Amino acid sequence: MTPAPHAPALELRNLCKTFTLPVRNGWRTSHFDHHAVKDVSLTLPRNAILGLVGESGSGKTTTGMMAMRLVEPSSGQILVDGTDITTMDHAALKPFRRKMQVVFQDSYSALDPMLTLGQIVAEPLHIHGVGTASEQNEQALAWLQRVGLDRSYGSRYPHELSGGQRQRVAIARALILRPTVLVADEPTSALDVSVKAQIINLLLDLQAEMGLSILFISHDLSVVRSLTDKVAVMFNGRVVEHAPTEAIFTDARHPYTRSLLDAIPVLNPRLRRTRTFLSRAELASSTPHLARADLSGPVTPGPMPQMVTVGTDHLVEAIVA
Amino acid sequence: MRLVEIENLSVSFAQAEGVVQAVRGLSLHVDAGESLGIVGESGSGKSVTCMAVLRLLREPPARIVADRLALAGTDMRRASKRDLSRIRGRVAAMIFQDPMTAFDPVFTIGHQIIETVRAHRPASKPEARSEAEALLQRVEIKNPASVLDSYPHQLSGGMLQRAMIAMALSCRPQILFADEPTTALDVTIQAQILQLIKDLQAELGMGLIMVTHDLGVVAETVDRVVVMYGGRVMEEGPVQDIFDSPAHPYTRALLHSMPGQTAGRQRLVEIPGASPNPAHPPTGCPFHPRCDQADAKCAAEAPAFAAIAPARHAACWRLQ
Numbered sequence: 001m002t003p004a005p006h007a008p009a010l011e012l013r014n015l016c017k018t019f020t021l022p023v024r025n026g027w028r029t030s031h032f033d034h035h036a037v038k039d040v041s042l043t044l045p046r047n048a049i050l051g052l053v054g055e056s057g058s059g060k061t062t063t064g065m066m067a068m069r070l071v072e073p074s075s076g077q078i079l080v081d082g083t084d085i086t087t088m089d090h091a092a093l094k095p096f097r098r099k100m101q102v103v104f105q106d107s108y109s110a111l112d113p114m115l116t117l118g119q120i121v122a123e124p125l126h127i128h129g130v131g132t133a134s135e136q137n138e139q140a141l142a143w144l145q146r147v148g149l150d151r152s153y154g155s156r157y158p159h160e161l162s163g164g165q166r167q168r169v170a171i172a173r174a175l176i177l178r179p180t181v182l183v184a185d186e187p188t189s190a191l192d193v194s195v196k197a198q199i200i201n202l203l204l205d206l207q208a209e210m211g212l213s214i215l216f217i218s219h220d221l222s223v224v225r226s227l228t229d230k231v232a233v234m235f236n237g238r239v240v241e242h243a244p245t246e247a248i249f250t251d252a253r254h255p256y257t258r259s260l261l262d263a264i265p266v267l268n269p270r271l272r273r274t275r276t277f278l279s280r281a282e283l284a285s286s287t288p289h290l291a292r293a294d295l296s297g298p299v300t301p302g303p304m305p306q307m308v309t310v311g312t313d314h315l316v317e318a319i320v321a
Numbered sequence: 322m323r324l325v326e327i328e329n330l331s332v333s334f335a336q337a338e339g340v341v342q343a344v345r346g347l348s349l350h351v352d353a354g355e356s357l358g359i360v361g362e363s364g365s366g367k368s369v370t371c372m373a374v375l376r377l378l379r380e381p382p383a384r385i386v387a388d389r390l391a392l393a394g395t396d397m398r399r400a401s402k403r404d405l406s407r408i409r410g411r412v413a414a415m416i417f418q419d420p421m422t423a424f425d426p427v428f429t430i431g432h433q434i435i436e437t438v439r440a441h442r443p444a445s446k447p448e449a450r451s452e453a454e455a456l457l458q459r460v461e462i463k464n465p466a467s468v469l470d471s472y473p474h475q476l477s478g479g480m481l482q483r484a485m486i487a488m489a490l491s492c493r494p495q496i497l498f499a500d501e502p503t504t505a506l507d508v509t510i511q512a513q514i515l516q517l518i519k520d521l522q523a524e525l526g527m528g529l530i531m532v533t534h535d536l537g538v539v540a541e542t543v544d545r546v547v548v549m550y551g552g553r554v555m556e557e558g559p560v561q562d563i564f565d566s567p568a569h570p571y572t573r574a575l576l577h578s579m580p581g582q583t584a585g586r587q588r589l590v591e592i593p594g595a596s597p598n599p600a601h602p603p604t605g606c607p608f609h610p611r612c613d614q615a616d617a618k619c620a621a622e623a624p625a626f627a628a629i630a631p632a633r634h635a636a637c638w639r640l641q
Contacts, residue, residue: 192363192534194596200580200588200589219508225580245585249584250584259509263511265535267579268564269564274516277512277513277516
């Protein structure tokens with residue numbers, strides 16, 4: 001299980017997910033296919049933070065869950081350290097589970113209320129059989145300290161903590177196995193402003209210290225700007241733009257990305273403005289038409305939207321005339 | 322005319338563990354047509370303040386003490402049940418963060434808006450229905466008739482928030498209390514709802530109290546700002562002044578800790594520590610344990626809320 005040299009920490013190739021939902025029609029039940037994720041390809045390089053941005057229903061969480069094999073993809077491939085884990089069975093997958101951990105938005109439901117914080121943080125070591133019981137306990141306490149809680153918290157319970165403290169515990173539990181990939185699904189969305197900055201800083205420090213690769217899923221573009229190296233924007237189940245973070249903020253090409261940026265409240269009352277809004281239907285049909293001359297990479301001809309290169313590492317979904 | 326007058330308001334709750342002080346010595350006012358933002362983190366007392374003015378808190382366990390607590394000149398401390406139901410709706414209306422729980426799931430939107438309209442003035446059902454339809458149109462719902470016949474679970478969060486605004490406007494209130502109206506919504510929908518509230522406020526000449534934890538929302542929507550922390554007002558002033566030259570250390574720290582203000586991946590300026598526990602608030606200034614300028618005086622005695630410049634007030638020993 002030695003990682004292939006230069007393989008990215010995580011690679012998603014043409015991932016799709018279709019949920020088949022029952023539709024009641026009187027006494028009959030028919031089925032309706034909901035395409036939650038359509039042909040998503042993403043690369044999370046080593047030692048980097050990739051932001052996955054979109055609104056509710058865009059498919060960003062489903063994509064993150066598929067990357068962890070917590071939701072089975074309908075088609076496509078998931079590669080961890082260059083190894084295809086898409087169809088691995090439970091036993092074969094276990095060593096890879098150690099390398100990939102997740103932090104969720106709602107820290108309250110993510111922590112078992114019946115366990116002490118020490119037990120919660122030590123649980124991954126227990127599951128993977130790392131060390132003796134006393135070593136596991138000692139490591140858990142050390143991690144509680146590392147994420148900014150006192151060792152004495154080891155004997156306390158989740159309900160005694162604030163939201164920010166619970167999120168620290170969830171981060172300690174996720175990192176105690178020293179994973180290479182962390183999927184963080186809206187970890188700061190439920191937190192107060194002053195605590196949000198603390199958790200973002202903690203993630204940045206741990207990322208640098210451990211050389212982690214983080215897939216940071218969020219709808220909050222301000223947080224994404226401070227935290228990530230690259231951003232993929234999802235809309236209606238597809239990635240519509242993928243670029244280095246600053247290129248997204250200064251040179252967005254897709255109308256949907258622009259509408260997201262335009263919606264961020266500006267922290268200066270002098271810059272108040274009246275906004276005009278495109279409806280979702282208008283946005284859905286707003287794939288840009290680009291001339292070949294605008295593009296810097298190779299293109300295949302055809303009227304279907306495709307990801308085309310418009311700058312250094314900057315991809316946008318467009319129809320090429 | 323003063324629409325909202327609050328002087329020296331304190332709200333406490335009797336709990337099993339003891340008395341929790343949610344709001345301590347708060348004073349604020351809103352004039353007709355004016356918009357005020359109340360900013361604070363969870364537990365700062367911003368929502369409780371609004372609930373106390375509208376007398377929406379159950380007493381006991383809540384205990385409300387104030388030198389003055391009035392809406393459009395009516396003393397809310399002495400208001401009878403009849404006064405209250407006249408004031409709620411016609412003088413003041415409130416919209417909440419979670420529109421899903423604000424509507425009753427077993428009745429249609431139309432039923433609930435029509436009921437509200439008829440509770441406040443005599444109107445036949447068809448009259449009330451066409452009024453409801455006009456209201457939904459006013460909040461930019463494109464198919465009002467079908468929304469009236471929908472149940473809450475059939476609508477998106479943004480649509481429901483629009484419907485709740487329509488219901489709040491049904492009795493043409495003089496002031497609208499909006500408690501985190503966009504927190505549960507997507508960013509693009511948030512921008513649309515804020516724009517709608519601003520437009521309606523200007524058009525109807527309503528007063529507005531916007532309660533939020535988001536400084537961005539405040540910067541976009543209000544004329545004047547009150548910053549709360551630990552149940553007290555830390556600072557108050559015109560919105561532009563608060564953003565240009567925040568005076569209180571808490572306001573400054575809050576503004577500096579906002580992510581995404583500059584290009585590039587970087588650590589943020591964080592405020593160390595955690596918000597105070599309202600059951601055991603710190604002595605003196607509630608912010609002193611987290612303040613980088615605090616000294617022994619700050620820990621011993623709470624500073625008075627005093628004028629620091631024309632139209633500006635703050636509660637900080639460093640500014641007096």
